[in-house]
Amino acid sequence: MTIIKQNPASRRLPDFRNLGVMLRLLLGVNLLALAAALVQAPDLLTWPLLFVELGVWVQPLLLCSLLLLAGLRDLLWRLGYAAAVSVVLMLVAGQAALLADFWRFMGFVDGSWPFLLRVALLAATAAGIMLLYFDLRAGALSPALSEARLQALTARIRPHFLFNSLNAVLSLIRAEPKRAEHALEELAELFRALMRDNRELVPLADEIALCRQYLDLEKLRLGDRLKVVWQIDDLPGELLVPPLMLQPLLENAVYHGVEPSETAGEIRIGFLRKGEELFVSLENPVIAGGSHQAGNRMALANIRERLALHYDLEARLEAREEEGIYKVTMVLPCRN
Amino acid sequence: MPELRILIVDDEAPARARMRELLGDIRDELPNVVVGEAENGVAAIALLDAAIPDVVLADIRMPKMDGIELARHLAALPNPPAVIFATAYDAYAMQAFDLNAVDYLLKPVRAVRLAAALGKARMLHPPAPAMLAALQPEGRSHLSCHERGRLLLVPVADILYLKADLKYVTARTKEREYLLDESLMHLETEFAARFIRLHRSALVAKDAITGFERNTAEDADTNWLALLRDVPEKLPVSRRQWPQVKSYAKQLST
Numbered sequence: 001m002t003i004i005k006q007n008p009a010s011r012r013l014p015d016f017r018n019l020g021v022m023l024r025l026l027l028g029v030n031l032l033a034l035a036a037a038l039v040q041a042p043d044l045l046t047w048p049l050l051f052v053e054l055g056v057w058v059q060p061l062l063l064c065s066l067l068l069l070a071g072l073r074d075l076l077w078r079l080g081y082a083a084a085v086s087v088v089l090m091l092v093a094g095q096a097a098l099l100a101d102f103w104r105f106m107g108f109v110d111g112s113w114p115f116l117l118r119v120a121l122l123a124a125t126a127a128g129i130m131l132l133y134f135d136l137r138a139g140a141l142s143p144a145l146s147e148a149r150l151q152a153l154t155a156r157i158r159p160h161f162l163f164n165s166l167n168a169v170l171s172l173i174r175a176e177p178k179r180a181e182h183a184l185e186e187l188a189e190l191f192r193a194l195m196r197d198n199r200e201l202v203p204l205a206d207e208i209a210l211c212r213q214y215l216d217l218e219k220l221r222l223g224d225r226l227k228v229v230w231q232i233d234d235l236p237g238e239l240l241v242p243p244l245m246l247q248p249l250l251e252n253a254v255y256h257g258v259e260p261s262e263t264a265g266e267i268r269i270g271f272l273r274k275g276e277e278l279f280v281s282l283e284n285p286v287i288a289g290g291s292h293q294a295g296n297r298m299a300l301a302n303i304r305e306r307l308a309l310h311y312d313l314e315a316r317l318e319a320r321e322e323e324g325i326y327k328v329t330m331v332l333p334c335r336n
Numbered sequence: 337m338p339e340l341r342i343l344i345v346d347d348e349a350p351a352r353a354r355m356r357e358l359l360g361d362i363r364d365e366l367p368n369v370v371v372g373e374a375e376n377g378v379a380a381i382a383l384l385d386a387a388i389p390d391v392v393l394a395d396i397r398m399p400k401m402d403g404i405e406l407a408r409h410l411a412a413l414p415n416p417p418a419v420i421f422a423t424a425y426d427a428y429a430m431q432a433f434d435l436n437a438v439d440y441l442l443k444p445v446r447a448v449r450l451a452a453a454l455g456k457a458r459m460l461h462p463p464a465p466a467m468l469a470a471l472q473p474e475g476r477s478h479l480s481c482h483e484r485g486r487l488l489l490v491p492v493a494d495i496l497y498l499k500a501d502l503k504y505v506t507a508r509t510k511e512r513e514y515l516l517d518e519s520l521m522h523l524e525t526e527f528a529a530r531f532i533r534l535h536r537s538a539l540v541a542k543d544a545i546t547g548f549e550r551n552t553a554e555d556a557d558t559n560w561l562a563l564l565r566d567v568p569e570k571l572p573v574s575r576r577q578w579p580q581v582k583s584y585a586k587q588l589s590t
Contacts, residue, residue, distance in 0.1 A: 160397075163424035164348065167444040171354035221348045259347075262376065262399040287399075 011081040013088070014134040016069040020312030021134070025066060028130050033058045061099055061123060065092050085131055089124045096123030141309060157194060161218075161251065168221040183220055186213045194244070201310075204278075205237035211246050211269075218254050226258050231270040239278065239334055242310045248299050249282050249328055256296055257284025257326060278334040283327045300328070307332075339367035340454055343389035343417070345380045345406065346373075347398040351443065355393060355422070362451040377401025378478070381409060381487055389417045391457045393441075396423045401478060404429070404471045409480040411462045412517070413487060418457040429471055436467045475526045479507060481514040490514050492530065496544040496564055497571060498523055500537040510566040532584055534562055535574045548573070548585065 014021045037051040068091060069076070076084045100119040103109050165187060172180035193210050219226050250267070258265035268283040300319055307315040307330075314333040319326070342359060346352045352373050359368050372387040374380035376398040392410065394403035407419045421440040423429060433440045439453050439460065478489040494509045500520040507514045524531065524539055531539040540562060547563045551572065560578060561570040573581050 159425040163443055164351070167354055167424060168348065168350040170444050171350035171357070174357065175353075221350050223349060259397065260399050 011135065011138070013073075013076050013081070013084050013131070014138070015312075016066070016073045016076075018312050019314050022066060022070075023313070024134075025130055026062065028133060029058060029062050029126055030055075032126050032129065057099075057119075061092075061096055064095055064099075065127070068095070085128075088131065089127055092127040093120035093124040096120045157191075158251065158255065160255070164221055165217050168217075172220075179220075183217060186216055190214055190217065200243070201240035202243045203237060204235065204239045204241050207241055207243060207246055208235075208237075210244075211250055214247055214250060218258075222254075222258060225261070225264050226254065227264050227266040229266060229268045231268065233271075234273055235271045236273060236278065236334060239332075241332060242306055245303055245306070245330065246280065246282075248303060249330070252296050252299055252328075253282055253284035253326075257287065260287040261285065273334060276333060276335055278332045280330040280332065281327060282329075283325050286321055286324050286326050303330075339369050340457070341371045341388060341390045342368050342454075343371055343380060343383060343387050343392045344373045345375075345377065345392060345398070345403065346395040346422070347375050348395075349375075351395065354443075355445070358445060358447050358450050361447045362454075366451050366454055368454065377403065377406030377409070378489060380406055381480075381489055385486060391418045391420060391454060393420050393422055396421055396426050396429050402472075404468055405476050405478070407463055408465065408468045408472070408476065409478070409487065409489070411465055411468070412480055412482075416462055418460045419463065420453050420457060420460075432467055432471055433463075436464060438463045438467070469526075475530075479514075479516055479518065479523075481507070481516050483515075488514065490516075492527065495541060496567055497534075497538060497540040498531065499539075508567065508569075532581060533577055534571050534581060535577060538571055540564065540571060542584065545585070545588075548581075 016022070016025075033054045034051055037047055037054050041047040041050050069088065072091075076087065079087065097116050097120040100109070100116050109115065165183075169180050169183045169187070172183065190210065190213050215226070215228055246269075250269070253267045257267065265285050265287075268281075270279075270281040272279040272281070300317060304317045307317060311333055316331045317328070319328045321327075344352050344355050346355065352375075356370055356373075359370055362368070371389050372380075372383040374383055377394075378401045380392065380394070381401075392406070394406055396403040403419075403421055403423075407421075410416045410419060421429070421433065421438070422443055422445060423440060424443045430440065432438075439456070441449060441453055476492065478491050479495070481488045481490060490507050490509065495507045496510065497508050498516075498520060499506045499508065505516045505518050505520050505523065507516055520537065520539060524533060527539075530541060532542050532545075534540050535558075544564045544566075545562055546565050548560050549563060549570070551559055551561050556572075558572040558574055558578075560573040560581075562573055562581070563570055
């Protein structure tokens, strides 16, 4: 099993190739420029004009820096946090000085040394403020990560499932000891997966194997009432995904869509790759008069939070009910 | 001591098999016989006459009719069997049982624990109806009616209207009428989402109303009659209820 060590607990620079990070940088720097314009403006009417004037300076620098940082992301990650921060600040300051020198060359400004220094310092300050923001944000979110993990651990496998499965295994021991052995082994593996360090990304193929194991156990007690249809074409099995995103969704589908039904219930799981996105869809029948959906909403919120922690804005989770079918769609970026 | 007659109710076949095994294990200590197995509350009630159980071992979470509702219907019998709930995990119900001193088994069940529960089953008080009702805020799925000593189930979804006559409430389905031992007022609160009151003595299923027509009878004391699907009867709408019924009908037509 290949696992990429990706330890969000240690401090490191944000992922400059992430769309959410880029958007935040654009927005943040422009807000700073807006504030700077307000400081400089003699009255409120000239404020927007000054902002536009500043924009001529800020936007090219910002875009160049974004490109450069996206390009150097992996290199920067290899450095220590402090070293990486110094490199970023120097890069931005250097670029600002170069750009100012270019404007001097074009004859827009006089390029005295103090002027160049001032521009470089201003740019480095803006970059520093943004890095500080990302650091604080990561700090604010990382306890949420461990908390989400903990909450996930308790909410994910319902005690209901564990005890019913154990009871089903007990019923097999005398009549079909071989099957009982097999079921206990699967239960052990399932719990090993649940209890390992789940901050690490795992290959999609492993996550699917885990889901199959889980479904085998449910099949043991539900028998023919549980029908599962897998629709897999062109699955990037080696794609690294956050662990335990799919299994809790499946568990919800069984708990709300199959168990309360007197007839057989069908769960459909589909994987579809569209360009750089992987669409995972899960469908189960809606049972009239079934149990309340509070637990389901909690599980969805939990997964959404973990997706945001891993992918920021690049992943989404949607759930809707349509013609008696409850459908959850999870979209993950898929780039390797 | 005569052997205890036991009915096992659980939607999972392995769980029923396990219960049977355990009952076999404690047979020397506590004579018992399994008189039937059912996969939900409705199937259990259908078995009652043939099985005549002393004790019903009921899972809580089951499709069609759960264990709690099964206990509610059983409690209405003249000589109800004792009910012992068995659940893998149902925090809400377990809490309610603890508070109300209702005995229950946790799955996987231990043989000793099962023997202890069955040992005192004969002396058990049936669980309080109020507690069972509180565990079912969404209301029952069936109403029960006693007919010639038998317990008949009427699916609430099949009931077109409920009518109070003197002492009894009648439930009308497409096929026939059933006499219920319930009060119309209780039914109105329990199934507020499903039925609407037309008259002091009539509740009608909202989805059964097909239209309204003017009451042309000479001695009529109401102006409007509700038309229902599947049955020829027309039910009078009282003057007092008409504004509410009308606004509901308007909602429907828009």
